Amino acid sequence: MEQLKLGSIMLTWLNGGVTHMDGGAMFGVVPKPLWSRKYPHNDLNQIELRTDPILIQVDGKNLLIETGIGNGKFTDKQKRNYGITEESKLEDQLKQLGLTTMDIDFVLMTHMHFDHASGLAKWQNDTLVPTFENATILTSEIEWNECKNPNIRSRNTYWQQNWQPIEHQVKTFKESIEVVPGIHMFHTGGHSDGHSIVKIERDGELLIHMADLMPTHAHQNSLWVLAYDDYPMGSIFAKEKWLKEGLDKSAWFIFYHDFKYRALKWNNDIEIIEEVLREKIAK
DSSP, X not given: OOEEEETTEEEEEOOOOEEEEEHHHHHTTSOHHHHTTTSOOOTTSEEEEEOOXXXXXXXXXXXXXXXXXXXXXXXXXXXXXXXXXXXXXXXXXXXXXXXXXXXXXXXXXXXXXXXXXXXXXXXXXXXXXXXXXXXXXXXXXXXXXXXXXXXXXXGGTOOHHHHGGGGGGEEEESSEEEEETTEEEEEOOSSSTTOEEEEXXXXXXXXXXXXXXXXXXXXXXXXXXXXXOSSHHHHHHHHXXXXXXXXXXXXXXXXXXXXXXEEEEEOTTSOEEEEEEXXXXXX
16 A cells, blocks of 8 residues: 655555556547557557545544445446456455544545446445445535436446445535545536545645546646546646646645556656655556
């Protein structure tokens, strides 16, 4: 487990499973000769996308950003289609940290797509029950309404099995919410109508979790947006806004999906000046 300690905050990346999705879909209109220089792909043109929740420990509270893909939530066909090669080890890793799922106080859901939300509920015998029994689950009001009432495009990614078991735990917000002092969620739209980001500003440090506006370090260019984005121009405008703030303030950018980086800092020339690598590939 990789960790980053900044002032009073400790971040720990937990193994929530891994998918492999089509590189063309993940980079939209960007030609393959361009994106393949920045992010590797396999023989099926799939790229590795982690689904690794970020545990934030601060002020005696345990916050979790996203929830991974869980266990036993996919058919064999879905596993093939989504390139799933690992399922979640989140509970085992919490145990290594001296924690259980009962110790999670808040779950911050930037959006409710299946690759972020499948870890919200788990099987208990033949019943789906909340994974994080005592947590308040936060997501934008727009996102919550759409996940329960998906349209013809979004119904393949908003699954009733993910939201129904936990709906009594959900608290929504309109434009922004301060979860604990210095940790905010901001509604951005773009990837989905209700998509949000997480901004952490404490102890003189700034961290930004762009979620699926910038799922990997290779998506840093504001024009490199996903074919999966429902509102691509919204993604572009939001990326420009938050990237500018982050670069101007020397922010850490933290990732849920990236195969290589857990967190990094760029300078204004988009050169990496600090990094936290995944242990698997760290040198």
